[in-house]
Amino acid sequence: MTKLLFLPLPLLLCLALATVLTHGMPPIGRDYNTHCRCNVLESRVIPPNRLKSLKIFPPDAHCHTTEVIVGLTNGEKICLNPQSHWVAKLVQFCLIREHAQQDTLPKDIL
Template sequence: MNCRIPVTVAVFLLALTVFSEGFELRCQCIKKESRFIHPKRLLNVELFPSGPHCKDAEVIATLKTGEKICLEPTAPWVKIIIKKILESSQPAGTTTSDN
């Protein structure tokens, strides 16, 4: 009996597991926080636009304690943070237009 096919499938599945490490294929945020968090408590804020992995844009804040919190993108104070992130990521000399 030829065992080449099961070995090939096993190697393929192992490679798929290794190479997909670190890629989230679903939404990362289950619960979103809308209450204000003072900027002094924030270490980092990441913006993940909507896409095939998740229909909603996600904003994930890392606190100075190391805790990660999902922020509600529609909260007014979070909108300000998103605007600053987008402005800082644009090349010099370009502007944003509010629609």
């Protein structure tokens, strides 16, 4: 009778191990992200006086698209559509300004 009680235990352990191995365990870390940062993209034009910061995240192993995130003066963060014409111009302007501050303006940006 006691053998019948212990029979499900190894079965449950094997099932738990198979679940962990198939789903994987992500590394423990605060900055680890397995998905894109942006779920919703905005294409509307944002006035320059409302922009506080701009971050550009190139494609990587976790997200296959370029992500453009702006911080607004009110503290809000918005994901912009990098395919939008005005966003591409904004990114180009910021890259040119950044390289000009470093006095190493690459020829291929112009």
